[in-house]
Amino acid sequence: MSTTRHHINRQRRRQARETRPAAPAGRPQSTPVRTGGRGATTVLTSVGAGPADPPAAGDEKAAPARSRRPAVLVLLCALTVLLGGFAGWAHAEAEGLRSEPARSNTALTDLARTSEIKGQVAKAVDRLFSYDHADPGALDKAARDLLTGKAADQHRDLLADVRARADEQKAVITTTVTESAVERLDGDRARVLVYADQSSVATTGKKAATDKESKTDGAAAQDEGVYAAAMLAVDVVHRDGRWLVSALDTFGR
Template sequence: MPTPRHHLNRQRRRQALAAAPEDTAPRPRASVGVLTGPAPGAGRRPAAKPVRETSGAPEEDAVASGSGPRRLVPLVVLCVLTLLLGGFAGWAHGRAGELRDDPARSNTALTDLARTSEIKGQTGAAVAALFSYDHADTAPFEKAGKTLLTGKAVEQHRTLLGGVLARAAEQKTVITTTVTDSAVERIDGERARVLVYADQSSVSTAGTAKAGGKQSKAARDQGVYAGAMFAVDVVHRDGRWLVENIDTFGR
C-alpha cells in the first residue's frame, strides 16, 4: 500500500529536526522604542539590552523626575513677584507719607480758586491804600494804617514811609500806588503769601510861585515814577485779610 504524500512530508520534517543542533536558549525579545542608531552588522542578531533594576515603575519614575523642575519654575516666579509687589507697596506707602507731610501739599493756592481770587483782590486794595498818600487829604492813608495792618507790619510800614511823610507837608507830596499784578504763592489755612507788582509815582506839587500867585507848570509836573515788586504775608481775621508782614527782599 503506497504511503500518502502528507505522511512522507511529516517524516522528512521529523528527520530534519532530529539532525539540527539543539538551540534551546530563548531568543531575546526586542524592546519597542525609538531607534537612536543604526542596526548592528547585517545578518547579525542584536544583543539583548540589559535592563537596570529600579524600584517602582520606570515610567512613573521618568514622569516624576521630569515634572519636578517644571513644578519648581512657577513657584520661583510666584515668590519673585510677591517680593516685587511687596517692595513696591512699601515704597508707595512711604512716598505717600512724604507727600502728605510736605508743606507744599497743604498749599491750596492752585486748587481753591475762589479763595485765591479773594486774597488777590483784598491784598491789592490794601497795598494801594497803604502806599498812597495825599498831603491835602491824609484821612484815607491814616485809616488804612489802622485797619489793614497787624503785627510787625505796623512798624515796617512806618519805617518805609517815615522819610517821605516827614517832608510831605513841606513838599506837598502826592504818592499814588497802583497794583498792576499779583500772585498768591501759597495759602496755608488762615494765612497766605502774595507777590505784588506795583507802579508808584511820587509828585511834589510845591514850586516857586510867579507873580499873581500861579505855580509854574514845571514845578507841578516834577515827580518820580518807578515800579516795585515785593511780597506781603496776610492773615484772615474777622472776615478780612490783613497785612502782617512786608517783605521788600532786602531793599
C-alpha cells in the first residue's frame, strides 16, 4: 500500500514539474526542498539574483557632484591661505605706518604748530634771500638772527656770488614766499618746503629820470627787471621761542 502511494506521489511531482511555467527573466528561481514529515512540501529559496535595477537619473547626477566636492574644498583652502597671507601683510604694513619715524611726524595733526612754523619760515626766507646793494648790513643782520649751525656757512656760500653781482650792478633783489608746506614735524625740529618768487632790479648808477626829463632826454637811465621762481627745503629748530634755520637745501643749485 505504501509502495503504491509513493509511486503515485512521484508521478504527481513529475507531472507538476513538466506543467510548471518557466520563471520570467530577472526573477529568482526556486528549487523544492524536502522537509520532514510524510509526503513532500516545497518552499521557495533563491538560487540566483537577476540583474540589478538600473541607477536612477538623480543618482547619475549626484555622482559628478560628489566628485567635484574635493576640488572645491581644495580651492577654498587655497583661498583661505591666500587671504591669511594678505591679512598678515596688511597688518605688517599698518604697523610700519604707525611705527617710528612716521608716528612721530605730527605735521598733519598739530595744525597750530604747523601754521606757526610756516609763518616764521616765510618771513625768514624773505629776509635771508633779499638783498639791497645800498644796505648790505640788512642781510648780515638777518643771517645772525635767523641762522644756526651749518646753515650759516651754507647761506654765506649761496649768497657770495649774488652779493658780488648785485654790488656791481647796483641791484636790488627781492624774495617773496608764495607757498610753503611742512613736510615733517618731530618735536622741536621740522622740515619745510618753500616756493618763492624772486625779482632783481639793476640800475645804471644814475638817478632815475623824472617825467619831464624822460620826455626831453632819451638817454636817461632805465631800470631792468629780472624775475624767477625758486624752490628750496629749509630745516628749522625751535630755540628760545623761535624757529631758527639749521640747514638749507636748494636741490643741487
